[in-house]
Amino acid sequence: MHASDSKAVPARDNAGKVSFASMIGSAVESYDFFIYGTAAAGWFGSVFFHTTEPLVGILAAFATMAVGFFMRPLGGYLAGHYGDRIGRKAILLWSLVAMGGATVLIGALPTYEQAGLVAPLLLILLRMIQGIGFGAEWGGAVLMACEHSPPHRRGFFGAVPQIGIPLGLLMANGAFLASGALFEGDWVWRAPFLASVVMVGVGLYIRIGVSESPEFEKMKAENKLVKQPALEVIRNDWRKILQIIGLRLAETGGYYLATSFMLSYVLLAGVATKENVLWGTMIGSALGLISHLLFGALSDRIGRKPVFLLGSLFTIAFGIPLFLLINSGVFVMVIVAVALSLLLSHDPIFAVEASWFTEQFPPNVRSSGISLGYNGASMIAGLLPFFATGLFAVVGWIGPALLFSSLGVISTLCALRMPETAPAVAGIDPKPVVARGSVTLG
Secondary structure, X not given: OOHHHHOOOOOOOOHHHHHHHHHHHHHHHHHHHHHHHHHHHHHXXXXXXXXXXHXXXXXXXXXXXXXXXXXXXXXXXXXXXXXXXXXXXXXHHHHHHHHHHHHHHHHOOOOHHXXXXXXXXXXXXXXXXXXXXXXXXXXXXXXXXXXXOOHHHHHHHHHHHHOHHHHHHHHHHHHHHHHHHHOOOOXXXXXXXXXXXXXXXXHHHHHHOOOOOHHHHHHHHOOOOOOOHHHHHHHHHHHHHHHHHHHHHHHHHHHHHHHHHHHHHHHHHOOOOHHHHHHHHHHHHHHHHHHHHHHHHHHHHHOHHHHHHHHHHHHHHHHHHHHHHHHOOOHHHHHHHHHHHHHHHHHHHHHHHHHXXXXXXXXXXXXXXXXXXXXXXXXXXOOHHHHHHHHHHHHOOHHHHHHHHHHHHHHHHHHHHOOOXXXXXXXXXXXXXXXXXXXXXX
């Protein structure tokens, strides 16, 4: 260890303040990203694609939805590289601008009837920009929270930005329910996109007021930044990146099957209305505002792995019951099914990802490592509503149900091989991991 490694880490900003700022920005970006999924399932198949067959229109809309997920690894690569080079805070600001700008423009797009093929092409382009912006968001947000927090409370404070995801989904579904009550025609889907301009402004205002990560400032002061951090972490830690991709499949894949895919499934199967699914999603998301904090705090006490396994094992067990409840067509059962999938499948996993993934990498390649792993899984998850729709067309509801459970199997196997890192459980020194492979950039 170099002598400089023993220097004190620069003073942290208030952990609560930083975590809250990260959460607000994440909520805005999540809102922007999720309103696309809702619009794709309920409107875009007929608005932007010239087809009279509902199944074909939904498949086309989900295909353009997947384009955003394919761009997320690029956003993660860029955010990881520059987050490890110029700082976490700058990436948070630029990702919010890119995401918000693309979202507002989607709300102003012409339809297929108005512009022909130009309309879906512009939609795809803006969806690509959305994907880059959202891919750049997560790594910086959770690192700002985790690197400002005391190591023994990293699980709790790392879970605070994660609340931005259910909050964003809650706002997205609430926006569509409200616009459906207030507007008619295209304004039902346009209004939620256009309203994003206000939230982006609020998010930028809050984020500008927080200080840079103390661990990044320490590395910068000691000339320990890496010239090509993303390439270095790919070269040295590619197995860890693949492991994180596998860990996330139950959380992110299950999430989109239970929300975006389910919106179209209930219509195609003729078992319920999409409003039933929206209400279930909103209730599950509202519960997530509390459950993420509880699961994050619990991981500081009993470890990241046990909390994660709670979610991944539930995913395995809940695939078939999820669809049996949905297929009942009973309003309450639909709500319970969707809400439970979020509360017990998604939330325990997502709550610990920020701290658990952060603790796997040294600080000078940390932004790159977690961003690449996180967004690599998202690229796969973006295809799942498309595949689930195809499976339903071929074998019925059992296909998507087994797909849901299989994601839990993959994530459980990966979790069993991931080392425990919670200081209270692992018996490790809670000091920051020493940067490796550093070179002077000055």
